[in-house]
Amino acid sequence: MIKMGWKQWPYWMKGGFSIIGILIILLIIPDIIFPVGGEVSYSMMTWFLISSPVRFILDNIGLRDSNSTIMNIIFYFLLGALIGFIISKIKQKRRRI
Numbered sequence: 001m002i003k004m005g006w007k008q009w010p011y012w013m014k015g016g017f018s019i020i021g022i023l024i025i026l027l028i029i030p031d032i033i034f035p036v037g038g039e040v041s042y043s044m045m046t047w048f049l050i051s052s053p054v055r056f057i058l059d060n061i062g063l064r065d066s067n068s069t070i071m072n073i074i075f076y077f078l079l080g081a082l083i084g085f086i087i088s089k090i091k092q093k094r095r096r097i
Contacts, residue, residue: 011091015084016077023050023076050076 006014026046051068054075058068 011084011088012081013084015080015082015087017080019076019080019083020073023072026050 027050030046051072054072055068057075058071063071
């Protein structure tokens with residue numbers, strides 16, 4: 001059995017899960033720090049800001065009826081994976097020099 005901890009993960013995977021973790025924190029922390037009664041909460045406003053780019057992309061490619069939560073997770077994971085991939089290429093280039 002191969003044990004794979006955080007340090008053994010590839011950079012793209014670290015980037016993807018890091019971005020998802022940050023988004024989860026951004027959705028949970030505001031309601032804990034600033035509890036608001038009523039229909040609109042800080043996490044709802046944060047969710048609107050987070051989902052706006054994904055909603056824009058889905059509207060432009062014609063997927064208006066898709067599940068936005070799943071698409072948000074996929075989009076931001078891929079964004080984090082891309083950032084992690086770029087960081088790994090930069091680090092590899094520095095090692096060769």
